[in-house]
Structures are given as structure tokens and as C-alpha cells.
Amino acid sequence: MTDPLTRWREHAGSAVLLDGFHALKHALRFGAEVPVAVTTDRPAALALAEELAGDVRDALDALLVQVPARTYASLVQRPHPTGVAALAVRPSREANLRTLGRAPRTAPVVVLDNPRNLGNAGAVIRLAAGFGATGVVTTGTLDPWHPTVVRGGAGLHFATAVEHLGVDELPAGPLFALDPEGEDIRGTKLPDDAVLAFGSERSGLSAELRTRADHLLALPMRPQVSSYNLATSVAMTLYHWSLTGGASAPARALA
Numbered sequence: 001m002t003d004p005l006t007r008w009r010e011h012a013g014s015a016v017l018l019d020g021f022h023a024l025k026h027a028l029r030f031g032a033e034v035p036v037a038v039t040t041d042r043p044a045a046l047a048l049a050e051e052l053a054g055d056v057r058d059a060l061d062a063l064l065v066q067v068p069a070r071t072y073a074s075l076v077q078r079p080h081p082t083g084v085a086a087l088a089v090r091p092s093r094e095a096n097l098r099t100l101g102r103a104p105r106t107a108p109v110v111v112l113d114n115p116r117n118l119g120n121a122g123a124v125i126r127l128a129a130g131f132g133a134t135g136v137v138t139t140g141t142l143d144p145w146h147p148t149v150v151r152g153g154a155g156l157h158f159a160t161a162v163e164h165l166g167v168d169e170l171p172a173g174p175l176f177a178l179d180p181e182g183e184d185i186r187g188t189k190l191p192d193d194a195v196l197a198f199g200s201e202r203s204g205l206s207a208e209l210r211t212r213a214d215h216l217l218a219l220p221m222r223p224q225v226s227s228y229n230l231a232t233s234v235a236m237t238l239y240h241w242s243l244t245g246g247a248s249a250p251a252r253a254l255a
């Protein structure tokens, strides 16, 4: 078996950095292929696995290689408190497009129309994973697999289909665009095959997306408040779908 540093260098160019124990735990849970994982303290990482991730404890035991703190620090930009880092193979665009295009869809696709903030995008991917959404699509220039987005998503990019598309390539399904000027969302039942679109933090929905939208929906907000944060808007909308849509709530058993 090659040493972990050689394997790290082999994969670093194309793979996704999983920063910390929880990102690695989530990625393994949702089927990520992880060619290399390192830790500065293997007994501590396995104790954490024992406590929080019994389902992937054996996989972690087989994967985690202890490296000196200096080596670990040379592999990551910001050392994580758990002293764990790993590389995962990024799912192919083809696989994501198949998932996003599958019909009938049993849960919505979230679209972020030209988002600007990497932390917001990560938070939205975590929300989409939690609600069992089919996927998260971004339009515009932000890479939804940027390391900062992956860090914000806590390894949950592997639990939902995350892809970048043009507005003209969005998956089929009724397009509900969220905008403070829309109809009150409380009067609408969101179907499971909905495409739920949210505008950019700076300028809201693009003209292109607005034109394609079948419905414009507003989240309740008192007068004089201009708008909510992007990720909190997605949270409220997915929660509304979970209450009114046909899907059953996702099971919540694991840490």
C-alpha cells in the first residue's frame, strides 16, 4: 500500500477536501469514495466514531492513517479541531444530471440563481441534504464544489446532487421563484417535483429566471424589512414543502 502522503498528492488535484471528522463521517455515510484519510490522533478519532458514528466506525478504522501534526498542517489550509482530513472523489456531472433529471421526482430541486456568498451556498447544501431534496443547482459564476462551500456543507455534498447549470438547463418541473414581491407562500402547496429558485444576495432573481418562473412566492415578512438572508429563505421554503408536500419527513436518527 502506498503511503498516505503519496496517495494524497495523487488525488489532491481533482478530489474534494473533507475538512474535519464530521465532513468525513457524512461523506462516508452518503456513499462517497474516499481514497485517503489522515488524522493527528487516531485513537481520538476512533473514539469520536464510537460515540457519534457507529455506522461508519469500521470504514473509518480501515481508512484513517495517523500522521504527524506538521504533515497534517501542510495538507489543509486551516487545521480543524478534530485533526482529521480526507480526500473524496467528486461525483461526475453525468451522475448528478441523471439524478436531477429523473422523473417522477420525489423531492424538490433547489436553485441558487447566481449566489455570491460561499458560506450561504454551503449552508443551503446542508439544508437540502437534511430535507432530502433531490439536489442543489447553482447558476452564475460560483463553483458549488469550492472548498469553502464544501466546508460549509459539512460533507453533505454527497447526500444530494450538487451541480452548476445554466438557467436554460434547469431540470423539468414547475418553477417556483422566491421573491418578496410574490404571492404569500402560505397559500401554496409545493409539489414534490418543484424547482425552487432563490435570487442572488446582491440583486435577487435574474431577469432570465424571473421570465421562466411559473409562480413567484413570498415568505411572510413584516413591512419595512427588505429581505431575508438567502440560506434562511431556503430553510423556510423547504420547511414549508415538508409540511405541505407529499413527501414524508426524512428520518432523523444519526448524529
Ligand SMILES: C[S@@+](CC[C@H](N)C(=O)[O-])C[C@H]1O[C@@H](n2cnc3c(N)ncnc32)[C@H](O)[C@@H]1O
Pocket (backbone or CB within 6 Å): 177, 178, 179, 180, 181, 197, 198, 199, 200, 201, 202, 203, 204, 205, 217, 218, 219, 220, 221, 226, 227, 228, 229, 230, 233
Ligand atoms: C438576500 S435576498 C436578495 C435581496 C436583494 N437585494 C433583492 O433585491 O431581492 C436573497 C434571496 O432570498 C429570497 N428571499 C429573501 N427574502 C424573501 C422573502 N421575504 N420572500 C421570498 N423570498 C425571499 C429571494 O429569493 C431573494 O432573491
